[in-house]
Amino acid sequence: xxxxxxxxxxxxxxxxxxxxxxxxxxxxxxxxxxxxxxxxxxxxxxxxxxxxxxxxxxxxxxxxxxxxxxxxxxxxxxxxxxxxxxxxxxxxxxxxxxxxxxxxxxxxxxxxxxxxxxxxxxxxxxxxxxxxxxxxxxxxxxxxxxxxxxxxxxxxxxxxxxxxxxxxxxxxxxxxxxxxxxxxxxxxxxxxxxxxxxxxxxxxxxxxxxxxx
Numbered sequence: 191x192x193x194x195x196x197x198x199x200x201x202x203x204x205x206x207x208x209x210x211x212x213x214x215x216x217x218x219x220x221x222x223x224x225x226x227x228x229x230x231x232x233x234x235x236x237x238x239x240x241x242x243x244x245x246x247x248x249x250x251x252x253x254x255x256x257x258x259x260x261x262x263x264x265x266x267x268x269x270x271x272x273x274x275x276x277x278x279x280x281x282x283x284x285x286x287x288x289x290x291x292x293x294x295x296x297x298x299x300x301x302x303x304x305x306x307x308x309x310x311x312x313x314x315x316x317x318x319x320x321x322x323x324x325x326x327x328x329x330x331x332x333x334x335x336x337x338x339x340x341x342x343x344x345x346x347x348x349x350x351x352x353x354x355x356x357x358x359x360x361x362x363x364x365x366x367x368x369x370x371x372x373x374x375x376x377x378x379x380x381x382x383x384x385x386x387x388x389x390x391x392x393x394x395x396x397x398x399x400x401x402x403x
Contacts (some may be wrong), residue, residue, distance in 0.1 A: 209235035210306070212256060212293065216268040220309045224316045230342045231256050231312060240285060251343060256315070257308060258290065263350045264288045264372075291369050298373035303380075314379035318352060318388035319345035322399035337399035348395075349388055353379060356387025 210216045218235055222228045232255050233297060241260040245251065267285055282288070296307035303310055324335045340348070352376050361370035378386035 198235065209237055209238060211239055213237065213295065214293070215306055215308050217306075217308050219310055220306065222316070224319070226342050227316060227319065227346060230346050232259075233308075233312070239289070250342065251347070256346075258289075260311065260350055260354070261285075263286045263354040264291060264368075267354050267368075270355070277304075282354065286308075291372070294369045295373040295376070298370065299377060302373070302377060305333045308351070310380045311376055314353065314376045314388075315346055315349045317382045318379045318386065319349040320392045320394050320395040321345070323395045324398050324402045335398070335402040337402045349379075349392075352388035352391045353386075359387065360385060 209218075216235075217233050218289065220233055222231050222233070230252050232252060234255060236255060239255045239261075241254050241258060245253045254262075263289055299305075299307040299310050320340050322337055323340050325338050326333045327336045328334075354372070357368060357372035357375045360366060361368040364371075366374075375386060375388065379388045383388060385388065
């Protein structure tokens with residue numbers, strides 16, 4: 191009897207581990223290769239990625255799946271720093287609408303690359319996440335730029351923000367819709383292509399840091 195119970199518990203564990211998100215994409219075999227981002231890219235398998243805002247706390251974003259974090263960024267695609275530049279009508283506060291755009295973009299990515307779109311997203315984040323940036327320090331009444339290392343969680347946030355901003359800019363007043371622009375931006379970042387908005391911002395950030403050393 192004990193052996194049977196042990197087998198049943200092992201089978202249940204395997205079933206939970208092999209969950210596909212939205213019953214579409216298996217993320218159990220995806221590995222984060224960048225050692226600095228392993229702890230901040232959450233790939234915990236869940237059937238429905240909806241945290242309901244339960245992780246609003248210090249470092250709470252580390253508990254949110256990376257696909258849901260991408261979806262959360264879509265709702266504020268118009269934000270540029272402290273200003274709200276453009277409000278896109280397609281992206282709203284609705285979870286279902288925003289997540290549908292992400293899933294539609296994933297379908298396009300899967301068709302174009304033939305790979306798991308979540309794996310493509312993770313690789314795109316690794317490629318476009320900046321390692322250095324500049325901050326202003328005040329010394330003797332004057333402000334000077336100072337190069338600093340970027341925290342792992344901020345690296346992921348910047349990468350996601352830039353990908354969504356690039357997709358928003360490509361779709362605003364253009365024939366291309368936001369879903370197509372988002373899929374294109376993720377694929378370009380995955381390929382480390384210079385046409386990617388996120389890759390351009392990363393290179394710009396690291397060049398500014400190099401000049402401020």
